[in-house]
Amino acid sequence: MITYACPKGHASEESDFCDTCGAKISAAAPLADSGTIDLPTASPPCPNCGTPRSGTARFCEDCGFDHDTGRVPALVTPVAAPAGPVAGWTVTIAPDPVYFAENAIDGIAFPASPASRTVPLPPPQVRIGRKSNSKGTHPEIDLAEDDPGVSHSHALLTLSVDGVWLVSDLGSTNGTYINDDQQPLTAGESRSLTSGDRVHVGAWTTLTLNSPDSAA
Numbered sequence: 001m002i003t004y005a006c007p008k009g010h011a012s013e014e015s016d017f018c019d020t021c022g023a024k025i026s027a028a029a030p031l032a033d034s035g036t037i038d039l040p041t042a043s044p045p046c047p048n049c050g051t052p053r054s055g056t057a058r059f060c061e062d063c064g065f066d067h068d069t070g071r072v073p074a075l076v077t078p079v080a081a082p083a084g085p086v087a088g089w090t091v092t093i094a095p096d097p098v099y100f101a102e103n104a105i106d107g108i109a110f111p112a113s114p115a116s117r118t119v120p121l122p123p124p125q126v127r128i129g130r131k132s133n134s135k136g137t138h139p140e141i142d143l144a145e146d147d148p149g150v151s152h153s154h155a156l157l158t159l160s161v162d163g164v165w166l167v168s169d170l171g172s173t174n175g176t177y178i179n180d181d182q183q184p185l186t187a188g189e190s191r192s193l194t195s196g197d198r199v200h201v202g203a204w205t206t207l208t209l210n211s212p213d214s215a216a
Contacts, residue, residue: 008173014148016108020135022151022202023173024105056188071161088212089121089165091157093141096198096206099177105203108148121209123159128201129170130154141207149174149203157199158190165209166190167199176201 003011004025006018013019043053046067053067094116119141129139130152137152144150151172158166168190169176175184177200178191185191193199195211 017148018173019132020152021173022130022149022154024107024149069161090118090210091121091126091141092116092118092208092210093143093146094206094208095146095204096200097204099200099206100204103203105149108203110204118210121157121165125159126157127153128155128157128199128207143202143205147202147205150201150205154201155185155199157193160192165193167193172201174202 003013004015006012006021006023006025008018008021008023010018010020010023012025015025017024043056045052095111095114097110097114100110126141127139128141128143128150129137130144130150131138131142132144132152135152139153143154151170151174153170154172155176156168156170158168160166167176167178167185169185169187171187177184178193179198193209195209195214197209199207199209201207
């Protein structure tokens with residue numbers, strides 16, 4: 001089997017974008033046998049469910065445990081808050097020509113027939129990435145067929161204990177951007193979101209949050 005050298009050190013079966021982290025492979029040269037690759041030091045597992053922690057990510061990818069506060073996001077709105085603000089949230093996923101143009105990634109073309117879709121955003125947590133049985137990644141928002149620049153474990157949407165949706169980057173290669181910010185989130189950094197906020201990932205994908213009240 002021919003593999004290609006990812007700039008992050010992975011052996012990719014794809015020649016354009018790394019099938020592990022989504023990094024652009026500028027020169028599709030077969031990977032030479034270069035010995036072992038140093039692996040990053042493992043982080044302590046989640047104390048709530050035991051799932052390995054992704055780097056310094058704030059939230060557990062499986063149960064939503066908050067490593068900063070030591071709490072697990074509630075599945076429903078706290079008693080003191082109305083149920084409406086978190087029930088029925090959705091996210092619209094679409095190729096974004098403006099974001100694609102700003103990325104200026106050479107060697108790939110914007111989708112010829114871009115199409116959007118809107119999916120539910122169920123609490124407490126929704127993972128964004130690319131599904132891979134061999135790598136054990138099964139994100140709720142699977143962009144494997146949508147965007148080659150998305151990492152397998154790219155970003156995480158989490159409902160906080162205060163009933164606010166947060167987005168965290170999971171150490172993605174091409175970054176997670178919010179609205180018009182020019183700087184991506186750092187690995188493990190979280191940002192609160194409101195209805196209409198846009199999360200940009202990969203080469204051209206934008207995810208727009210929609211509250212129940214925003215539905216026509």
